[in-house]
Amino acid sequence: MEGPKPSRSEDYSHIVSFLNEQLRPDQEWSIANEYPTAITPHNHLNMHIVKDEQKIVSHALARDLIIKSPMSLFKVATIGSVVTDSKYRNQGLSKKTILNCLEAGAERGCDFALLWTDLHDFYSKMGFQLAGSEISYNLDRPVRQSGEPLNYIEGNRVSAQAIAQLYNKHTVVSLRNASDIQKYLSIPAMRVYTAWDASNRLRAYAVEGKGIDLHGYIHEWGGDLPDLFSLISFMQKKNNMSYTFIAPLHSQNLHRQLQGLGFKSNHGYLGMFKILxxxxxxxxxxxxxxxxxxxxxxxxxxxxxxxxxxxxxxxxxxxxxxxxxxxxxxxxxxxxxxxxxxxxxxxxxxxxxxxxxxxxxxxx
Ligand SMILES: CC(C)(COP(=O)(O)OP(=O)(O)OC[C@H]1O[C@@H](n2cnc3c(N)ncnc32)[C@H](O)[C@@H]1OP(=O)(O)O)[C@@H](O)C(=O)NCCC(=O)NCCS
Incomplete structure (x- = not known):
């Protein structure tokens, strides 16, 4: 057995094949398309692997985000694509690979690590704990229409620059450039909705679904609230479905307005954290x-x-x-x-x- 250790650039295509076999056996797209800024050749040093007889048998990756908040910039190692070949499980390989990833993240100066999972007991063995907040609403009836007529578009062929401008108005963002957003716009099984005014300015956007995750969830959005609510009303009506809308705790104005409209807030965790x-x-x-x-x-x-x-x-x-x-x-x-x-x-x-x-x- 060799590793865990950071992968070499020549391992990259084997890692993607391994992840597709293990985690996306029935999908027509590659997992790399779901996580275009994490599973990319540029990130190979943060993709940690164990090999047995030249074959990859365990993998975990870190992708660093720089998160800008009113308080400071934080460097965050987000951990994902954790998997061990079924024939090699319960030998401690994932644990070692994740700890190897975390050690490297600490050396790169990451303040903390963060991941999203249902396997809380598994990750708590590596020092992760549920923390942070995510406020969600079940939007099961029309939200509200703003007075101004807007033009609504469903589709991902929209200007990344225009989305970046609205995105950067949020209080807490990870640093992204238009090229990152362009890549995100091509994630499979995702629906992007935008609202435009008469002078063709982007007023709001909302994104639902992401690969095999987040179906029915509006997990990315931006714009002033009346415009965003109008856009969501359009989505509800067009697709005749309700959405789970997720938002940060600090979006106080949004919470006041949704709760004022009679929607009940649900408090969840942002993810599993480990301070590095x-x-x-x-x-x-x-x-x-x-x-x-x-x-x-x-x-x-x-x-x-x-x-x-x-x-x-x-x-x-x-x-x-x-x-x-x-x-x-x-x-x-x-x-x-x-x-x-x-x-x-x-x-x-x-x-x-x-x-x-x-x-x-x-x-x-
Ligand atoms: C979950 C998974 C990555 C574990 O890999 P593994 O190499 O078997 O894990 P390890 O042997 O390193 O296990 C480490 C510890 O976690 C425990 N553990 C393993 N799988 C677990 C699970 N599903 N739930 C809770 N604990 C688990 C082990 O018993 C071990 O405990 P110990 O240190 O007290 O002995 C593996 O089962 C897998 O690839 N599953 C499919 C993909 C997946 O679900 N990935 C996680 C996505 S968030």
Missing amino acids: NARSLFLKITNYARSVGLVDFVLEAHEGDQFVIGRKGKTYQTDSLQEITSLIFGPSTPNQLKDFDPETRQIIEKILPLPMWVWGWDSV
């Missing part, structure tokens, strides 16, 4: 706190995995990275951790949870 560089992550958070005048805010990582949070003179210490992770990304609130005094609690709540989100096209 606590010091760098905590420094970004404390720098932000200082920049907004909260000079007493304390969040530190000490030798021996001791973590300290609070305000100067009133700190709370824990050796549980889990507690700290759940406080940083949510959903824990300070009170669920400890009986902080009101002033400390207020300071922490001004900073945490971090506004964090990954749009659907970026999931791996």
Whole structure:
């Protein structure tokens, strides 16, 4: 057995064949088309493999995202395409491959790793935990029409540049250029809807489905709310179907409006997180706190995995990275951790949870 180790460029086509055989046996498209910025020859060093007699038997990849939030830029290793050949399972190969991927991610300076899965017990063995927030709504009846007449188009032959402009108005985004968006627009089994005004300006977009995932989910969207709601109404009417609409917790105006229309919000997790560089992550958070005048805010990582949070003179210490992770990304609130005094609690709540989100096209 050889590995786990980063793949070489000549392994790339074998990896894609292995992933297609194992994970997409009945699809007419290649898995590489579903994850065009992750499964690509450029990312081969972040694709970790185990070989047995020259044959790939286990794989996991990381694709780095730079996430821009009002607080800071975060470097995030998103982990995906984790699979071991069925004949080689339960020998610890995936665990080793994932840990190898995470170690490399930490060395590249990633603040944390993030993945999406139903196998919570499996990934918790590698230190991942459910955290962050995803708010969803079942849009089972018309949302609302804006007064202005818009022209609605279904199809992916739309300007990546126009989508980029609306996308970049979001509070939290991963850095993408128009060429990334162009690749995302070609993902199979995905429906893209856009709304245009009389002067042919893109006013809203909404994306449903993504390869074998996210059928019925609107996971990427943008535009002002009246325009977006009109677009969704058009989708509901045209396809005579309801949609699950997912949104970040920090989209407060959107939540107010949907809840005002009588839609019930469901609180889920954003994904499974694992902090890789606590010091760098905590420094970004404390720098932000200082920049907004909260000079007493304390969040530190000490030798021996001791973590300290609070305000100067009133700190709370824990050796549980889990507690700290759940406080940083949510959903824990300070009170669920400890009986902080009101002033400390207020300071922490001004900073945490971090506004964090990954749009659907970026999931791996
Ligand atoms: C899930 C999968 C990747 C595990 O691969 P593997 O090489 O057999 O896993 P490992 O042997 O490294 O298992 C590591 C640990 O997880 C446990 N584990 C393995 N599969 C598990 C599962 N499906 N659910 C929960 N725990 C699991 C093992 O018992 C082992 O526990 P231990 O460390 O306490 O002994 C493999 O079953 C697979 O390829 N499945 C199909 C593709 C898939 O579902 N990928 C994950 C997509 S998110």
